[in-house]
Amino acid sequence: MKKSILYLICFMSITAIVVSACKMTYKPEQVQYAVHHDRADIQEGKRLTMMMCGVCHYDNETKQLTGVQMVDVPDVLGTIIASNITQHPTAGIGNYTDAELAYVVRTGVARDGRLIPFMQKPNIADEDLRNIIAFLRSDDPLVQPSEINPGNTKYSTVGKMAIGSSKPYSWTNGEIKKPNPSDKLAFGKYMVDNLACYDCHSKSFAKLNKVNMSPL
Numbered sequence: 558m559k560k561s562i563l564y565l566i567c568f569m570s571i572t573a574i575v576v577s578a579c580k581m582t583y584k585p586e587q588v589q590y591a592v593h594h595d596r597a598d599i600q601e602g603k604r605l606t607m608m609m610c611g612v613c614h615y616d617n618e619t620k621q622l623t624g625v626q627m628v629d630v631p632d633v634l635g636t637i638i639a640s641n642i643t644q645h646p647t648a649g650i651g652n653y654t655d656a657e658l659a660y661v662v663r664t665g666v667a668r669d670g671r672l673i674p675f676m677q678k679p680n681i682a683d684e685d686l687r688n689i690i691a692f693l694r695s696d697d698p699l700v701q702p703s704e705i706n707p708g709n710t711k712y713s714t715v716g717k718m719a720i721g722s723s724k725p726y727s728w729t730n731g732e733i734k735k736p737n738p739s740d741k742l743a744f745g746k747y748m749v750d751n752l753a754c755y756d757c758h759s760k761s762f763a764k765l766n767k768v769n770m771s772p773l
């Protein structure tokens with residue numbers, strides 16, 4: 558056998574081993590999370606959802622949160638498509654419980670175990686998270702059931718390695734309080750954390766620690 562073919566076989570086997578070692582799914586924990594829908598501020602939930610989730614999940618054509626492809630993601634990672642998060646039971650998130658929604662936002666693990674590292678918000682305050690969940694359940698036209706399937710995420714080998722090197726954040730039991738807006742430094746940090754400024758502006762997305770941001 559020619560040496561070059563041997564090298565090629567070797568390279569392909571190593572790549573296959575590396576990719577199969579990439580952990581892309583995690584078993585979600587069953588956590589308790591209560592959202593009092595009658596007491597939630599739906600308008601505030603809408604404002605936060607459009608600011609924090611809409612950038613990826615809002616489709617300009619359907620004018621709903623039916624999901625779109627993240628076109629800014631380099632092709633080398635594959636095709637990454639933000640899900641339909643309208644209330645449709647199968648095409649959307651109608652079958653998620655409030656706790657499962659809270660869990661995927663904080664830890665990045667979906668109810669089927671998929672790790673979604675680019676939308677993890679481990680520090681989001683309960684007040685904001687509850688308002689977002691209440692909005693997703695509300696009768697607002699943006700989230701009414703739509704059976705549109707925006708397509709399925711398909712990672713390339715490089716993309717699988719990138720996801721494999723990411724980790725879920727741990728679930729925090731107990732209240733995460735929102736800083737008081739009069740404390741400008743703490744509130745500013747809260748906004749920078751949760752508006753994902755570091756996701757794009759830090760030196761390395763892979764090494765980002767969203768629980769305790771510090772210069773890399």
Ligand code: HEC
Nearest residue numbers: 609610613637638639640650661662667671673675676710
């Ligand atoms: C940076 C882009 C981005 C942001 C911001 C974002 N998401 Fe996502 N989200 C995605 C992508 C991409 C997927 C699908 C991943 C996949 O296919 O594996 C997803 C999947 C989900 C899912 C899983 C749906 C399913 O099919 O099981 C939920 C729920 C969700 N997002 C809710 C939210 C909420 C709520 C917010 C705001 C707090 C948010 N997302 C912010 C990109 C984003």
Ligand code: HEC
Nearest residue numbers: 612629745747748749750751752753754755756757758759
């Ligand atoms: C999705 C990726 C992304 C996110 C999230 C993001 N930025 Fe940026 N930001 C960019 C890019 C790309 C540029 C450069 C744009 C250009 O050169 O046209 C930029 C430019 C800037 C600039 C101008 C810098 C200059 O040299 O003129 C500032 C300031 C800034 N961002 C602050 C922020 C803050 C604050 C946040 C969070 C609230 C944030 N960005 C979130 C991608 C992002």
